[in-house]
Amino acid sequence: MMDSRSLAAALLLLFGLATVFAQTSAPGKACETKNGTSCEECLQNVTCLWCIKTKMCLTYPARTILPPHALCPLNDARWGLCWMNFQTLIITLAVIGGIIIIAFLVCLFCCCKCENFGSKRAEAKMEKQANKTRTKQEERRAEMKQRHDDVRKKYGLSGPNPYSKF
Known part of the structure; x- marks a missing residue:
């Protein structure tokens, strides 16, 4: 059994094809000549x-x-398909159009939200990587200073600089 989405898609395709292929109408009162037919x-x-x-x-x-209602009530009017009245056709197309617009807006909102979330995440x-790099650099500086101080202490250079008098 067909679900409502495939039925709606089939109807839209059918109406589109009907308008394309049925453009071969004669000008004037061609429709009125078919009164009394099916x-x-x-x-x-x-x-x-x-x-x-009628x-x-x-x-x-x-x-x-x-x-207009005087010409033919919408419940009794048929256009495009004999089994679907004009009122149902209008309601169906309006609902499908509304769903498409809502789906587009939801997709637009989700895309914008995900993009903002992704940039904040990045x-x-x-920032986390910069903090890690800064921390490692400070640790290396402290180790180098400690090694230099150990070397100065070992060779007795930890006191005041003897050349500072000059």
């Missing part, structure tokens, strides 16, 4: 709208975007 025959032309209630094939009113790692 829904499938009417909807072969993408500019046609089938009204189940069983009429009408030219889709593109200027009003949605067909800064902390660099």
Whole structure:
């Protein structure tokens, strides 16, 4: 059985293909000539709208975007597919569009958050490495000073410098 995502994707693909392949409509009242036929025959032309209630094939009113209720109620209007009413089509496309927008915003937020988290992490790692290097350098300086002091003590040079008078 198809899940809702694959059904929605199939519907979008079908409507896209229907609009591309059905652009061969004749100008004028081509839809009204198909009155009294079936829904499938009417909807072969993408500019046609089938009204189940009146069983009429009408030219889709593109200027009003949605067909007016006086022409055909949305529950009874069919466009693109005979088995799906116009109201369901609008709701489905709106939900899919909303999901896509929300998914895009979530991805955008996650990417920005991860990028900021990664840069803070990198800064902390660099700071830790700098502290380690500084600590090792101080230890080496202390060891060198200790060795120099031991050598001076061994040869009796730990006192005041005899050449400091000059």
